[in-house]
Structure formats: C-alpha cells, structure tokens
Amino acid sequence: MALSIEDWLGYLLLLGRGGMVTVKLTIASCAIGFSLALVIGLCRLSRFAAIRWATTAYVEFFRSTSIYVQLFWVYYVLPLVGVNLSAIEAGILGLSLNTAAYGSELVRAAVQTVPREQHEAGIALNLTRWQRLRHVTLPQSFVVMLPLFNNLSIEVMKLTAIVSLITITELTFQAQIIRVQTGSTAIPYLASLAFYFLFASLIAFGFRTLERRFARGHEGVRG
C-alpha cells in the first residue's frame, strides 16, 4: 500500500501523541513510586518489628510476582471486588506499586551506607530522631541514591511499554495500531525504539546533572 506524505504525517502525529502518554506515565509512576519507596525503605529500618515485617512482606510480594501478572490482576480482578479503575489508573497504580517495591530496596541500601558514627554524632549533638534523619542521614544517602534511581527511572520508562497490553494508548500501542492499519512494520517500531532510546538518554543526562549538583561538598565525606 502506497501512503502519501500526509498519511505519514498523520501517523507520525499519532506516534507523537503516544510518546506524550509514555512521558506522562513515566513521570507519574516515578513520582508516586519514588515517594512511596522512600517511606517504605525507611520503614524497613524501623525500630518496630511489626512495621518492618509489614513492609518486608509488601516488598517481597511485589518482587516475587511478575509485573505483568500484577497489571492484569489490577485491571481485570479488582473490578470484581468493586474497585473500578480506568486503564490509565490501573497502569499507574501497577507501575507505581512495583516501582516502590524495587525503589525501597535502593533507599534501604543507600541509608545503610551512612556510617554508624554519623548516627552517633547526631545523638551526641542531642538532635531529635527527625532532625537526625532530615539533616544527617538523608542528605548523605541521597548522593548514593541518585545513580541508583537513575537506573530505576529508565527501567520504569521501559516498563510503561507493557501497559499497552491493557489498552492504554501510549507509544507502543500506537505503533501496533499503525502496523495493523498500514502493514508497515519497520517504520513504526524503529521510530518508537528511537523515541524510547532518546527519552532514556534524556533521563540519564538529567540524573547525571543532578548527581554532579548534589555531590558538591560531599567529596571529602564519601569516597
């Protein structure tokens, strides 16, 4: 089938619109997922055993079931118990909960790299628990967390492709539509691969800039 230039412009527009949905999904899932990850990661180091167990169970559950199964479960089974979510809500919920589980492990690992002496010095200075967390532990572990969250953000971006399977019209979904309508395969898929690659590179660049910004003044403290 011969397509005119106008047709291709139309399809390119479709891909562009799908790309915007991919960007929004990535930002939403990262924002919700990372915030939850911070809370859960800190809870896993809590003084209270019950909180530690509950959050450990959460993390292990999400890490041991496949994200695909979780997504389909949220989309198809939750409505049966009265929770009706739109495809996009189900997608963001599934992605964020999953991101939170993986991210909390990174938060926990990063917080544990802060030397014990820092904690003790905080106590010696009579800082409250909250002040120690806010002014001693978090600023130091944040530098360690950034490169880890760089990778996780790119993983989240890649995961957004699978929400096309629950009918969200993001980039991969639009590429499929174009394949079905035109029979052309190389152009839609190569274009979407290029889009994902550029978006991932942009994320990596952004994080590296942040890393340089936040590493200032930490060189002497952390090797």
Next chain:
Amino acid sequence: MSWDWDFAISILPRLLSGAVVTVQATLLGSTLAMVLGLAIAILRRTAHRPLRWTIHSIVEFIRRTPLLVQLYFLFYVLPDAGILLSPLTAGVLGIGIHYASYTAEVYRAGIEGVHRGQWDAARACNLRASQTWLHVVLPQAVPPMVPALANYLIVMFKETPLLAAIAVAELMNQGLSVANFHYRYLEPLTMVGLFFVIITVPAMLGARWLEHKVRQTR
C-alpha cells in the same frame, strides 16, 4: 464474584502446559543471555577502538529500549526482511539478547575484579590469550558473579509473561485465553500469579544463600 474451586481445578492442566513453556523459554533465554553476555564482556575489552565503540552503542541501545518493542521488532519486522521466526524462537532471542546487555555488566565487574597481577603472571608464563582467559581469568572471575547471575535468571523468569504478546503459548497466554473464553478472570490470573510466587520465593532465597556462601569463601 467468589472463588470457584471446580473451575480452578478444571483449568489447571491447561495452565500447567503453559508453565512448561514458561520454564522452557526461561531456560533457553537465560542460557543465551549468559553466553552472549560473556562474549560481549570479553569483546568490550578489545584494543580495537571502533569495535569497542560499536558494541558499547548497541548494548546501550538495547538497555534503553523496552523488551516488548524489541520482541515486536523481532516478530513483525524481521519477516519483512525474509527472516521468519516462530513465536518461541523470537521470544527466546528477545529475552536472551535483552538480558545479555545486563549480564555483560555483571561479567565486566567480575573480570575487573581479577587482580592485575594475574594478567601479568599469565603473560610472564607465556600463555596465549585463550589460555589466559580459560585457565586464569574466568575461573577466578566467575564464582563471585554467580549470585548476580542467579538474580538475573529470576528476573528473566518474571519477564516471560511478556511473550504472550507475540503469541507464545506460555503460562500468561494460557491464563488469559482461559479467562477470556469463560469470562472469569479471578481464578486464572490469581493462579498464574501464585505460580510465580511459588517458583520465585524459593529461588530468591536460594540466590540469597548463594550470595552468603560466596561472601564466606572470599
């Protein structure tokens, strides 16, 4: 809607046949990823700069694009170029190549962990490059990376439901087609999820035990 045991039992054989395909795809895909990853890690150490740069770019591209789109590419674009792959072959290739870009990093770290002196000693003993790799570097580099590789095996296992999108008759595909046919989603999807938990939890414990073991011997 409540859980229906009779229905759950009636679909069990179908799900198990899917589970067999899932395990097959995991084993084949991970074997490819382990071998290809090692090849990439070794090739990336070449002194030939254009080759190093080419491999680096390809690996970065694979790491930064979604597996699903790569699978579609293998399954829909390659036939236009005259390369016709069965769904399972395309799936195994897709998972294998995608995760080779991850395992290559694990191997790289392992290889860099081998002390410089070992390379110098191999040269002093007049070993050929292949002998150096096979008898000196790899035997020391591989054991510490086993836990990390085991973790990627688990990750690949959890990625296999994606193959349903290119019509591989694995567990997720069977679960979804049963669910669509009977219009009952609760039992099939829950059972598919449980299957993953049953395999993954012991596997994760095993990986953790391995890690502990490796740390002890060091």
